[in-house]
């Protein structure tokens with residue numbers, strides 16, 4: 471959330487902040503304060519601030535920290551009021567340190583207060599008792615962690631969906647895929663931290679932070695390794711494009727067109743992400759084809775063209791060991807299939823061609839049409855869109871063509887056709 475947010479986002483932030491203030495006012499009257507509690511609050515707030523200052527970024531925005539373990543421990547030890555204030559203090563400090571804008575500070579603090587306060591209330595409601603940590607408290611504790619996950623995950627997903635105009639369900643699913651394993655790891659640690667605190671006091675909890683930091687380090691290393699691997703392959707794809715002045719920036723543009731089309735089709739955000747990576751890497755198999763063949767200006771002999779036609783299969787082989795994206799490599803294999811079955815390498819037809827591959831085919835072709843080649847000049851976007859429509863049902867999936875034309879022209883397809891006709895009359 472950088473810059474000034476759209477009106478709908480501002481309204482949502484105001485609603486979230488108001489809800490958090492109301493929750494705090496509801497919690498305070500039931501709360502008996504004493505000097506011991508102030509010490510505990512200060513100690514856990516410092517712990518939470520320390521934990522929150524070391525976040526791990528998620529692939530599509532958002533972040534995870536080990537702060538949740540501190541929040542869960544404070545829920546069990548002190549109930550919803552102190553834990554909500556602990557998270558409020560931690561987030562105010564963390565947002566001030568990272569020099570966040572005021573709307574971001576307000577939203578993050580409010581949603582963590584809501585998530586922690588709600589989780590604390592659920593813990594109480596399900597019969598969880600404070601300080602006395604026994605087996606009977608496990609069920610209320612699980613309920614509290616799920617309440618935290620539901621409020622936190624939904625609040626973050628909703629603001630990302632509103633801000634970037636993307637599917638709420640898609641972004642929620644993407645965030646949950648990372649947040650759930652993180653929570654499964656941190657929830658038991660929170661419980662153990664609370665137990666340690668009851669036996670040993672602050673010193674035991676400070677020692678407890680060592681394995682927490684180790685867990686964070688492992689998670690961050692995994693995220694970094696995954697990113698470095700994908701970045702390396704994408705740099706390779708970019709380098710391949712750059713070898714030929716006619717294809718410079720091609721993979722990047724294809725990925726952008728493919729993402730726009732996937733979002734226009736309201737695909738889930740994790741599917742959009744897979745399509746984006748595969749679109750960027752769609753021609754990576756050309757690394758196995760000689761430069762002389764790839765850059766030759768004249769016509770290719772049939773056996774030479776057969777060699778070039780191997781690149782989708784080579785690309786699939788290169789990518790199939792990619793842990794995270796390995797199950798989407800058929801998008802690369804099938805990006806030269808045609809809707810009427812006349813494509814390669816498998817001659818797949820219609821909807822049998824994976825949706826991701828059909829999207830990449832269209833994005834790839836549109837970019838090829840609107841870029842100069844050694845053998846022809848580029849088309850205008852309007853000419854290329856008309857060509858895309860002409861190939862609807864033969865080269866391209868008709869449904870994708872409709873969505874793509876609507877997306878690129880900004881008008882419904884019938885109106886777009888009328889616009890083109892009117893434009894050609896005006897030219898005459």
Ligand SMILES: [Fe+2]
Pocket residue numbers: 752753781805806
């Ligand atoms: Fe290709």
